[in-house]
Amino acid sequence: MVDQSNIMQRRNFLVGIGSASVGGSGAFSRVESQRNVRISVAEDPDAYLGLDKCNTPNGSYAHLDGNGHLEVLMNPDNPTIGDSPLGEGINSNSTSRFDRVFQICNNGKEAVCLHIEDDESWPRVPEADSATHAGERRVEFYLEDDDELSIVGAEQAFQIAVGECICVGVKTRSYGLEADDELLDALDNEIRIIADVDCEREDVPE
Numbered sequence: 001m002v003d004q005s006n007i008m009q010r011r012n013f014l015v016g017i018g019s020a021s022v023g024g025s026g027a028f029s030r031v032e033s034q035r036n037v038r039i040s041v042a043e044d045p046d047a048y049l050g051l052d053k054c055n056t057p058n059g060s061y062a063h064l065d066g067n068g069h070l071e072v073l074m075n076p077d078n079p080t081i082g083d084s085p086l087g088e089g090i091n092s093n094s095t096s097r098f099d100r101v102f103q104i105c106n107n108g109k110e111a112v113c114l115h116i117e118d119d120e121s122w123p124r125v126p127e128a129d130s131a132t133h134a135g136e137r138r139v140e141f142y143l144e145d146d147d148e149l150s151i152v153g154a155e156q157a158f159q160i161a162v163g164e165c166i167c168v169g170v171k172t173r174s175y176g177l178e179a180d181d182e183l184l185d186a187l188d189n190e191i192r193i194i195a196d197v198d199c200e201r202e203d204v205p206e
Helices: 057-061
Strands: 006-009 049-053 062-064 070-072 095-106 112-116 139-143 146-150 158-160 165-173 193-196
Touching: 049 057, 049 062, 049 070, 049 193, 057 062, 057 095, 070 095, 095 112, 095 193, 146 165
Parallel strands: none
Antiparallel strands: 006 193, 049 095, 062 070, 095 165, 112 158, 112 193, 139 146, 139 165
């Protein structure tokens, strides 16, 4: 992820090498130059778009897997459960809110607009399961502790400065679901986080 104009996190690595031109009266027919190019893949906390758990109680839901990739585990696979009497999932037929679960840091060289990519397959609550919450996302990601500030969709993008980190909260709606159901199964339990210097949103807030 060398090209800071468009950073996407979903185990995608984008590499861009730009070109430069110099004006002048001279010209040449051909030049061959050899240069060293070193591109390293970092674990999520140290990457250009840094991903890590928040230093909060709810940060225990976030976990770095064996490859250094961030996971959010609200199920029995969460390694912080161990032999403790902690829960193994969210409540059924409920809206649950978890403030400040994982953080996103801009470790690049330019301010970027950031959002979580929306998807037509994003699971939503059917009216048959809850008339009150019909059409709402099964899982919502929001800024810090304000669940009204969704960051899902390009229209919800906000600016994050160089060196700045923000925490992301998670809100779940389990209406009509049963034990062992996975709320984001239709998305293969993956989300895509996009940071781009070119904002699609015209009036992007900081």
